[in-house]
Amino acid sequence: MSSYQYHVFSLPRELLDTLMPRNVANQATPPTPPRSHSPPPAAPPAAGARACNICLGATFADVDEQRIHYRSDLHRYNVKMRLSGSEPVAEAQFAQLADGLEDSLSGSASSSDSESDDAIDTLVHKTRNLARSPSPSANSPAGPQTPLAWFHSPPSTQIGVYKTLFPLQTPPMSYLDELKAMQSGGEHGRTWALFMTAGGHFAGAIVRVKRPDAEEDEEVPRKGKPKRPKPEMEILKHKTFHRYTTRRKQGGSQGLNDNAKSKAISAGATLRRYGEQALRDDIRNLLQDWAEEIDQCERIFIRASVSNRRIFLDYDGAVIQKGDERLRTFPFPTRRPTQAELSRCLIELTRVKVSHLTEDALRAQDEAYLASLPKPKPKPPVSAPTKPEKPKEKPRQLTREEELLREKWSRMLEMVHKGRLDALKAFWEREGAGLGGIDTPVPDWAGEHGATILQVASHAGQPEVVRWLLEDTHADPTIDVPRTAGAADDAAQESDASDAPRLPPSSRRTAYDLARTRAVRDVFRRAAAADPERWDWLGTERGARVPSILRPEVEEGREEKKKARRKGLKDRVREREREKEVEEKSPSPPPVVERVKPEPASGPRKLGGSAGATESIAGLTPEMRAKVERERRARAAEARLKTLSGAR
Numbered sequence: 001m002s003s004y005q006y007h008v009f010s011l012p013r014e015l016l017d018t019l020m021p022r023n024v025a026n027q028a029t030p031p032t033p034p035r036s037h038s039p040p041p042a043a044p045p046a047a048g049a050r051a052c053n054i055c056l057g058a059t060f061a062d063v064d065e066q067r068i069h070y071r072s073d074l075h076r077y078n079v080k081m082r083l084s085g086s087e088p089v090a091e092a093q094f095a096q097l098a099d100g101l102e103d104s105l106s107g108s109a110s111s112s113d114s115e116s117d118d119a120i121d122t123l124v125h126k127t128r129n130l131a132r133s134p135s136p137s138a139n140s141p142a143g144p145q146t147p148l149a150w151f152h153s154p155p156s157t158q159i160g161v162y163k164t165l166f167p168l169q170t171p172p173m174s175y176l177d178e179l180k181a182m183q184s185g186g187e188h189g190r191t192w193a194l195f196m197t198a199g200g201h202f203a204g205a206i207v208r209v210k211r212p213d214a215e216e217d218e219e220v221p222r223k224g225k226p227k228r229p230k231p232e233m234e235i236l237k238h239k240t241f242h243r244y245t246t247r248r249k250q251g252g253s254q255g256l257n258d259n260a261k262s263k264a265i266s267a268g269a270t271l272r273r274y275g276e277q278a279l280r281d282d283i284r285n286l287l288q289d290w291a292e293e294i295d296q297c298e299r300i301f302i303r304a305s306v307s308n309r310r311i312f313l314d315y316d317g318a319v320i321q322k323g324d325e326r327l328r329t330f331p332f333p334t335r336r337p338t339q340a341e342l343s344r345c346l347i348e349l350t351r352v353k354v355s356h357l358t359e360d361a362l363r364a365q366d367e368a369y370l371a372s373l374p375k376p377k378p379k380p381p382v383s384a385p386t387k388p389e390k391p392k393e394k395p396r397q398l399t400r401e402e403e404l405l406r407e408k409w410s411r412m413l414e415m416v417h418k419g420r421l422d423a424l425k426a427f428w429e430r431e432g433a434g435l436g437g438i439d440t441p442v443p444d445w446a447g448e449h450g451a452t453i454l455q456v457a458s459h460a461g462q463p464e465v466v467r468w469l470l471e472d473t474h475a476d477p478t479i480d481v482p483r484t485a486g487a488a489d490d491a492a493q494e495s496d497a498s499d500a501p502r503l504p505p506s507s508r509r510t511a512y513d514l515a516r517t518r519a520v521r522d523v524f525r526r527a528a529a530a531d532p533e534r535w536d537w538l539g540t541e542r543g544a545r546v547p548s549i550l551r552p553e554v555e556e557g558r559e560e561k562k563k564a565r566r567k568g569l570k571d572r573v574r575e576r577e578r579e580k581e582v583e584e585k586s587p588s589p590p591p592v593v594e595r596v597k598p599e600p601a602s603g604p605r606k607l608g609g610s611a612g613a614t615e616s617i618a619g620l621t622p623e624m625r626a627k628v629e630r631e632r633r634a635r636a637a638e639a640r641l642k643t644l645s646g647a648r
Contacts, residue, residue: 005351007232008161009182009190009210015153016183021176022150022158054078054088073120080124091353093146147331148353149175152362160353164328165299185210191236193294194346195283195312196303196337200245200275202283203337205238206293209350233346237293239286240339243275255307280311287312287319294319300326301345303334408435409443416453419462428473438473451482452511459514463523466511470527477524477544478535481509510545525550 006012052058052069055078060066069075078088148160149172166178182190190210196203209232245253247268254272263269287294294300300320302312313322320327332348335341357365398406408431415424432438441451448456454475457465469475515521528537529549536543620628 006159006354008165008179008350008352009185010232011159011179011183011352015157015159016180018153019151019159019176019179020153021173022152054082055090058091076120077123080120084124090355151176151179154359156356156358158355158357158362160355162331162349164331165349168325182210185212185215187214188212188296189215191293191297192346193290193297193300194342195301196334196342196345197279197283197308197311198303198305198337200243200279201240201337202242202279203238203240203339203342204283204286204290205339205342205346206236206290206297207346208234208236209346233350235343237290238339238342240337241279241282243279243282245272245275245279247272253307283311284315288317291319297326299328300324301328301330301349303330303337405435406443406445409446412453413442413446413448413456416457416462416465417460419460419465421464421468424465425468438469438475439479452476452479455479455481455511455514458511458520459516461516461520463517463519466515466520466523467527470523471530474534476535477511477527477537477546478539478542479510481511481514508545510543512545522550526555 006015051060052066052075055069055075058069060069074091074094077094081088147162147164149163149166150158150160152158161175161179163175165182166175170178189208189212191206191208194203194205194207211234247254253276254269255276302309304312312318312320330345330349332345334345412424412427412431412435415427428438438454439452442448442453442456448459452475454466454469454477457469470477512521512524515524524537524544524546525548528535528544528546529551532549537546537549539545
C-alpha cells in the first residue's frame with residue numbers, strides 16, 4: 001500500500017488518462033480446476049523502506065507512520081487472523097469486511113483498547129468464512145459486494161473510490177466518467193453536509209471538498225512569487241452538542257425502551273425523555289438555520305439509527321426531504337459523533353485507496369477469489385419413481401344445517417353445565433323435537449363423559465336439572481354410559497360422593513354412577529320412590545343401578561333425627577351458658593390464711609414456708625394465690641435476716 005494518498009477531487013491528470021475500470025483491465029479467465037489457495041503475492045518493499053510483514057507488504061515513509069499503522073484496526077485484525085491460521089487482508093478488503101458491521105470498530109472517541117479489541121474479535125468471528133477478494137469481477141456477482149470501486153492504471157497501480165460518492169443508479173461501467181467529472185469544481189465548488197447522532201451526541205458540519213475552478217486558476221503565478229495554495233478541504237460550519245438520553249452502561253434510548261416495555265416513571269427516565277425531545281428540537285433548529293447551505297450541498301451524509309433518522313427527515317417543514325437523491329450513509333464503521341470523528345470520516349471519504357499489484361498478482365488474486373466462492377450443490381440422482389404419498393385428508397367442510405345443529409347442541413350443553421333450568425326448559429320446548437328426543441346420544445365432537453343429556457347433567461352435579469329430566473321429560477336412567485379407552489377416563493367417571501360404591505373398571509355404568517354429589521344421588525332415589533314402575537331402578541344388569549329407594553317417610557324420619565340432634569345440642573349449649581352466669585354472679589368466699597409457725601433457726605430452710613401451706617391455698621383465685629405467695633416470701637426473708645443478725 002502506497003504511503004501517498006490522493007484526493008478524490010484532485011487526481012493527477014497523468015493518472016486519470018491511464019485509468020480503466022478494474023473489471024475491464026483484469027477480466028477473469030474461465031474457471032479452471034481448483035488450485036491450492038495461496039495468498040496473493042505482495043509487492044516487495046523498496047530498498048531501505050520500512051514495511052509491515054503481516055499486512056501484505058505495506059510500506060511507510062517514516063517511523064511515526066509505521067507506529068500509527070501498528071495501532072490501526074487493520075493491523076490488529078491481520079494479527080488475529082494470522083494467529084488463527086487465516087491469511088491477512090489488504091486495506092481495501094478490510095473496508096469491505098467491516099462494511100457489514102452494525103457497531104463501530106473502535107467504539108467512541110474515548111474508548112479503551114480493550115473495547116476496540118472486542119470489536120476486532122467480533123469482526124474476525126463474523127468474517128472468518130467469507131470470501132476475501134478486494135475487487136470482485138463482473139463475472140462473479142454472487143460474491144460479497146465491496147463499498148469501493150477499483151480502477152487500474154498499468155502497469156501496477158490501483159486506486160479505490162467509495163461508490164457512495166457517485167450519483168445514484170450509476171452503472172459500474174460509468175464510474176470512470178463520473179470520476180473524471182468530479183475533478184471539476186464548477187462555478188461554486190462542491191460542498192457536502194455531514195451529520196451524526198448516537199447516544200445523545202450530535203455532530204454536524206458543512207464542508208467544501210472542492211474549490212471553484214476560478215479560484216484554482218488564480219493560483220497560477222503571474223508575476224513574482226506564487227500565492228500560497230488554499231487547502232483542499234475547508235469546514236464552513238460545524239456544531240456539536242450532547243443531551244442525556246441513554247442510561248449509563250445500559251444502551252438504547254429511553255423512547256425505544258418505552259415502546260418495548262411499560263413506560264418507566266423514574267426521575268432518570270423523565271430526564272432522558274426530556275433530553276430526547278431537546279435533542280430533536282436542537283437538531284431541527286440547526287437544520288433550519290443551515291437550510292440555505294444544505295440546499296447547495298452536493299451530498300448529504302447522515303449516520304443515525306432508524307429511530308433517530310426521523311429527526312432529520314419525515315416531519316412537517318423538514319429541510320431535507322425523505323426521497324432526496326443526495327442522501328448517503330457512511331460506508332464504513334464510525335465512532336462517537338464528535339468534531340474529530342467528522343474530520344476523520346471526511347478524510348476517509350475523499351482520499352482514494354492506492355495499491356501496487358502487477359497484472360499477474362491481480363490475475364492470481366481473482367482466481368483465488370473465484371475458488372473461494374461456494375460451489376453449487378450437486379443435483380440429487382434421479383431415483384426410481386416411488387408411489388406418491390396419499391395426501392392427508394382435509395377436514396370436511398360443514399354445511400349450513402350442520403353448523404346450526406352444532407350451535408344448538410353447544411347452547412343446550414352449556415345450559416346443562418351451568419344449571420340454567422328456566423332457559424333449558426324454554427329451549428327444549430322450542431328445539432327438542434329437532435334434536436331427536438331426550439334420550440338422543442350426545443354427539444361425539446362434544447367430548448362429554450355421558451351419552452345422554454341425563455348423564456351429562458348427573459356428571460355436572462346439577463340436581464335441579466336431573467330432577468326435571470327424570471320427572472318432567474321422563475329421561476331413561478337405565479342407558480349405559482359408553483365405555484372409554486383408558487383407566488384415566490374410568491377414574492374420571494367415578495363418583496365423588498362419600499356413599500358411592502367403588503365399581504370395578506369392567507362393570508357397566510349408568511347416569512346414577514356418574515353422580516358426583518349426594519344431592520344428585522338423592523334425586524334418583526326420590527324419583528324411584530315416586531314412580532317405581534316406570535323403570536327398573538334397582539336392577540344392576542339392565543336397570544338404573546340405584547342402590548335404595550328414598551321414601552318420603554324415611555326422609556322425614558331422617559330429618560326428625562337431625563332436628564332432635566340439633567335441639568339437644570342447643571339445649572346443652574344453653575345449660576352451659578346458664579352455669580357460667582351463676583358462677584360469675586355468686587360471691588367468692590374470703591381466702592383463709594393460716595398463720596405459719598416460725599421454724600427453728602437450725603436446720604435447712606425452704607423458701608415459701610412449709611409443705612402444709614400449699615394445701616391452705618387450694619381453691620383460691622389466681623390473684624389471691626399470688627398475694628399469699630408474696631407474703632410467704634416476705635416472712636421467709638425476715639427470718640433469714642434475723643438469723644444473720646443473731647449469728648453476729
